[in-house]
Amino acid sequence: MDVERGSYVADDAGAEHEALLPSPDKPEASSTKSPTFCFQTKFTLAHLSSAFLAGIIGCAIAQYAFCGPSCFGVSRPSSSSNSAVDALLADPNAGSTEIHAFPPPSPTNLDPSLFPTNVGYAGGTPTGAEPALIATAPEYPIHTGAAQLVKPSSLGGAKKDKHKGKDKGGEWDLFKHWGNLSPWYSNERGAFGLDSDPETPDTCTITGLHFLHRHGARYPTAWASFGGPADFATRLHKAAENWTATGDLAFMNQWTYKLGEEVLTPFGRQQLFDLGISMRLKYGFLLKNFTETNTIPVFRTESQDRMLHSALNFAIGFFGYPFQDQYQQSITIEADGFNNTLAPYDTCYNARYRPISNRGDWYVKKWAETYLVDTRKRLQASLQGYELSIEDTYTMQMMCAYETVAIGYSKFCELFTQEEWEGFDYALDLAFWYNSAFGSPVARIQGAGWVQELLARLEHKPIEPHQHRFSTNSTLDDNPITFPLNQSLYVDATHEVVVLNIITALNLTTLAANGPLPYDHIPKNQSFKVSRLAPFATNIQFQLLECSTLPSPQIRIIINDAPVPLTGIRGCPEQKDGMCAVETFVEAQQELLDKTSWEWDCDGDYEDMVGQGPEWETVTGDAPRPGRRN
Numbered sequence: 349m350d351v352e353r354g355s356y357v358a359d360d361a362g363a364e365h366e367a368l369l370p371s372p373d374k375p376e377a378s379s380t381k382s383p384t385f386c387f388q389t390k391f392t393l394a395h396l397s398s399a400f401l402a403g404i405i406g407c408a409i410a411q412y413a414f415c416g417p418s419c420f421g422v423s424r425p426s427s428s429s430n431s432a433v434d435a436l437l438a439d440p441n442a443g444s445t446e447i448h449a450f451p452p453p454s455p456t457n458l459d460p461s462l463f464p465t466n467v468g469y470a471g472g473t474p475t476g477a478e479p480a481l482i483a484t485a486p487e488y489p490i491h492t493g494a495a496q497l498v499k500p501s502s503l504g505g506a507k508k509d510k511h512k513g514k515d516k517g518g519e520w521d522l523f524k525h526w527g528n529l530s531p532w533y534s535n536e537r538g539a540f541g542l543d544s545d546p547e548t549p550d551t552c553t554i555t556g557l558h559f560l561h562r563h564g565a566r567y568p569t570a571w572a573s574f575g576g577p578a579d580f581a582t583r584l585h586k587a588a589e590n591w592t593a594t595g596d597l598a599f600m601n602q603w604t605y606k607l608g609e610e611v612l613t614p615f616g617r618q619q620l621f622d623l624g625i626s627m628r629l630k631y632g633f634l635l636k637n638f639t640e641t642n643t644i645p646v647f648r649t650e651s652q653d654r655m656l657h658s659a660l661n662f663a664i665g666f667f668g669y670p671f672q673d674q675y676q677q678s679i680t681i682e683a684d685g686f687n688n689t690l691a692p693y694d695t696c697y698n699a700r701y702r703p704i705s706n707r708g709d710w711y712v713k714k715w716a717e718t719y720l721v722d723t724r725k726r727l728q729a730s731l732q733g734y735e736l737s738i739e740d741t742y743t744m745q746m747m748c749a750y751e752t753v754a755i756g757y758s759k760f761c762e763l764f765t766q767e768e769w770e771g772f773d774y775a776l777d778l779a780f781w782y783n784s785a786f787g788s789p790v791a792r793i794q795g796a797g798w799v800q801e802l803l804a805r806l807e808h809k810p811i812e813p814h815q816h817r818f819s820t821n822s823t824l825d826d827n828p829i830t831f832p833l834n835q836s837l838y839v840d841a842t843h844e845v846v847v848l849n850i851i852t853a854l855n856l857t858t859l860a861a862n863g864p865l866p867y868d869h870i871p872k873n874q875s876f877k878v879s880r881l882a883p884f885a886t887n888i889q890f891q892l893l894e895c896s897t898l899p900s901p902q903i904r905i906i907i908n909d910a911p912v913p914l915t916g917i918r919g920c921p922e923q924k925d926g927m928c929a930v931e932t933f934v935e936a937q938q939e940l941l942d943k944t945s946w947e948w949d950c951d952g953d954y955e956d957m958v959g960q961g962p963e964w965e966t967v968t969g970d971a972p973r974p975g976r977r978n
């Protein structure tokens with residue numbers, strides 16, 4: 349074995365090796381070795397046996413016994429990030445009717461000794477200057493999304509000319525109507541009400557960047573209470589002998605469910621790799637600061653497979669391969685009971701175990717029963733012997749999004765009209781507004797820990813010992829090596845639910861302008877759109893600036909390339925580029941943190957005060973105050 353430093357058999361070799369290879373995902377590999385997993389049998393529609401059905405029931409019972417009623421009563425929607433409870437339940441290929449576990453566990457031609465990783469003779473390796481596109485380019489580059497993915501040639505069953513059916517001049521784009529399942533793209537100028545873009549404003553220079561991003565496209569999560577693709581596939585296949593599809597649905601007769609669970613898809617890897625490259629082009633100059641101080645950056649992600657691999661793919665894009673010695677990757681633990689600002693639900697009881705954390709499900713169901721009534725009837729006409737439910741219909745829309753980002757295209761996409769896709773997008777707005785953002789009683793509290801860390805970084809002051817009162821981990825945060833406070837560049841990776849928690853905790857209330865969101869129609873002028881705020885690989889640039897025309901250092905917040913007004917934050921002025929004095933920003937954030945109580949918000953018993961549906965509402969992501977209904 350080659351053990352030379354710099355080759356990928358060095359210390360962190362395993363992780364890096366995995367990030368580079370096409371498909372080394374652990375769950376899939378392990379599934380071949382654990383025949384007791386449920387749903388694992390490869391079967392076709394014609395080969396369903398009663399033994400398989402018994403297996404499903406057995407599994408359901410085993411799962412129930414394993415984690416108790418909380419798994420069923422308090423499940424997260426498939427769209428939200430999974431928790432450790434879900435991970436325990438996770439069957440690597442739940443519901444999949446076609447599985448291909450690559451790589452084989454012991455390939456016969458494996459012989460690393462014949463494939464040394466470092467043979468020398470690299471040729472010249474001089475480097476040039478760091479790029480600084482954010483400051484120097486005449487125009488900011490627009491990210492349009494998903495070059496490798498295929499859009500349907502027509503929508504809504506209407507057979508159109510292949511080319512005419514495509515979006516006209518990018519006006520309406522199906523990929524932008526999948527809520528949190530959309531691939532990230534640059535929001536249009538003015539998306540959040542500011543006529544500005546991420547380029548450095550005139551008279552200013554950028555002195556630092558705090559970058560927060562989500563993982564890339566993934567398979568469905570392990571657990572879904574409504575609209576889970578694997579559950580739908582299981583229902584269909586259970587009843588396979590009884591149904592036949594015709595017309596637009598005829599493809600379903602041969603269709604198999606090919607999706608795994610939880611891990612990044614190939615396209616998801618690409619998203620993070622591309623993001624890393626684009627950030628290096630824009631902000632590479634910030635690395636000069638590290639060279640000057642003889643340090644290397646610390647980036648943070650957490651332990652979950654897709655989170656770790658997202659971060660490593662970002663690093664390959666940003667630093668290039670090999671990235672050893674160029675930065676240090678902090679991998680915090682995402683698991684029940686671990687303090688983690690990137691996975692705050694792990695210690696917040698109300699967020700993890702109580703139905704209030706999923707109050708969006710009620711709204712989604714209500715809305716689906718509105719916008720999908722005619723759709724269900726239309727599709728039912730092409731399906732004999734299986735009664736489609738509203739949930740099935742909604743799940744077929746989900747299937748379109750998930751199949752596209754996993755295998756490149758989906759026949760399900762063609763089945764729905766533009767209007768139905770807008771309905772779907774809105775269903776996800778409802779889910780996340782009420783589960784993770786301004787309409788959730790546990791949103792602000794879950795974002796608070798990361799905001800506290802942001803303030804420590806902005807002020808270059810460690811969090812005081814008695815101030816570890818949210819989701820921060822003092823072991824990591826009190827150590828200047830694991831949690832540096834003087835970097836010019838920070839990169840943190842997390843989940844969409846946490847990104848939305850943080851947006852809420854920061855009081856970016858202009859994004860909540862027309863809340864609470866109704867369940868019976870799509871509001872006209874919606875400022876809260878999940879597809880804009882929290883798609884796959886969503887990213888937020890917190891720019892630090894110094895401007896010759898302003899007396900003090902400034903901060904501004906740019907979500908997927910559109911600056912957000914900070915006017916919801918006390919003291920922040922109306923400013924055309926969305927800038928606010930760092931000092932003012934910090935003071936307001938500190939005030940918000942001081943008013944937020946982990947004991948009450950996470951552990952308080954206010955389930956009854958919140959109830960179900962619009963009888964109780966928040967538009968700031970706060971829990972109800974003790975003793976009051978509102």
Ligand SMILES: *[C@@H]1O[C@H](CO)[C@@H](O)[C@H](O)[C@H]1NC(C)=O
Binds near residue numbers: 586588589
């Ligand atoms: C198929 O339909 C028959 C008759 O309605 C029913 O008894 C049977 O349980 C169905 N099979 C499945 C797998 O749903």
Ligand SMILES: *[C@@H]1O[C@H](CO)[C@@H](O)[C@H](O)[C@H]1NC(C)=O
Binds near residue numbers: 680686687821823824
């Ligand atoms: C803090 O993080 C460290 C390193 O991941 C971990 O070992 C420790 O258990 C965490 N502490 C808490 C209270 O979660």
Ligand SMILES: *[C@@H]1O[C@H](CO)[C@@H](O)[C@H](O)[C@H]1NC(C)=O
Binds near residue numbers: 820823
């Ligand atoms: C973990 O979080 C709890 C709740 O905020 C806090 O009391 C505790 O000190 C934290 N532990 C560590 C090691 O940070």
Ligand SMILES: *[C@@H]1O[C@H](CO)[C@@H](O)[C@H](O)[C@H]1NC(C)=O
Binds near residue numbers: 641828833834
């Ligand atoms: C940042 O802090 C680290 C650890 O305290 C120190 O080694 C380094 O020199 C500091 N860098 C700057 C730019 O102050």
Ligand SMILES: *[C@@H]1O[C@H](CO)[C@@H](O)[C@H](O)[C@H]1NC(C)=O
Binds near residue numbers: 555556637641835
């Ligand atoms: C490096 O960046 C930090 C944070 O932006 C700043 O405080 C420090 O002055 C910079 N150091 C140098 C040497 O430029």
Ligand SMILES: *[C@@H]1O[C@H](CO)[C@@H](O)[C@H](O)[C@H]1NC(C)=O
Binds near residue numbers: 541873875
């Ligand atoms: C839409 O909402 C934004 C932000 O609340 C507001 O500035 C704008 O005037 C509204 N537009 C219309 C047409 O109502």
Ligand SMILES: *[C@@H]1O[C@H](CO)[C@@H](O)[C@H](O)[C@H]1NC(C)=O
Binds near residue numbers: 917918937939
């Ligand atoms: C946070 O937002 C709410 C609602 O818009 C506002 O009333 C409050 O003043 C804001 N607080 C701070 C400190 O910015």
